[in-house]
Amino acid sequence: MDRRTYLKTGTGLLAGGLVAGCTGGGSGGDSTETATETPTEGGDSMTESTTEAETTESVVPETVVIGSDIPYRPFEYETTSGELTGFDVDIAAAVFEEQLGVDYEFKPTSFDSIIPSLNNNNFRIIMSAMTINETRAEEVDFSDPYFTAYQTVIVRDDGEITSREDLRGRPVGVQKGTTGAGAAEQLQEEFDGELELNRYDQINGAFQALINGQVDAVINDNTVNAEFANGRDDVVFLEGEGVAAESDQEAPPYLTLTIENYGIAFRQDDDAFRQRVNEALAAIKEDGTYDEIYSEYFSG
The missing domain is CATH 3.40.190.10 (Periplasmic binding protein-like II)
Incomplete structure (x- = not known):
């Protein structure tokens, strides 16, 4: 099996050959049966x-x-x-x-x-x-952390936003359900409501809205923002010191709104x-x- 195959949803098309019975059943619905004792030749159970x-x-x-x-x-x-x-x-x-x-x-x-x-x-x-955060940990259990990230802000290079305060009153794009959306909500509260949040199903929607001028900034994970910004000449990170610098970490050279750790989520x-x-x-x-x-x- 190609290790990079995957399942498509929403259209009913399956790619990657999902084995029947491997997607459900609590903690064991997609695992093999728990071992049971088997008699040996002498009638005893296995060791x-x-x-x-x-x-x-x-x-x-x-x-x-x-x-x-x-x-x-x-x-x-x-x-x-x-x-x-x-x-x-x-x-x-x-x-x-x-x-x-x-x-x-x-x-x-x-x-x-x-x-x-x-x-x-x-x-x-x-x-x-x-x-990994406390709200999600009420519903799932996480693995040990395997990646550290920061919530960051990208803007158009020819725009008027050059500082954190310049975001006040501006439309900002975020992805629904993400900690980027949470960071934007905290900023909105700090600005006494003077921040317009435009929420998108996928981050690509927010990126496209930034290019089209529908939002003035996007708040999202630093690595994902960098993947997008590095491929363009018209998008840059918003600069400034943030929580990473304040926590004495080796801070990246742009504004950081949060420090986060990624984990694998389990039931x-x-x-x-x-x-x-x-x-x-x-x-x-x-x-x-x-x-x-x-x-x-x-x-x-």
């Missing part, structure tokens, strides 16, 4: 160590179906040839194929409904540049599988695989 090994193995499904908001460059997106790629896609390959020895498939899902879809058993986990009854994934994440960090993947998508 405790064998049972424990098979039980541990059974918490990992044969195919891990992953909910994700696609496209979201550089984390998950299609190439011009239709191949699914991105940082999250390569991390999934390293964790599931290389470490756990199982297949995986991505299932595109709108970000503002992705947690309810997970809890409705539409897929086993979420990998979608998802920030709250899936602790054993989450433990195995955490172990796999630790292994790819230890053996250098994570750094190799990181350097492919991000400079510095």
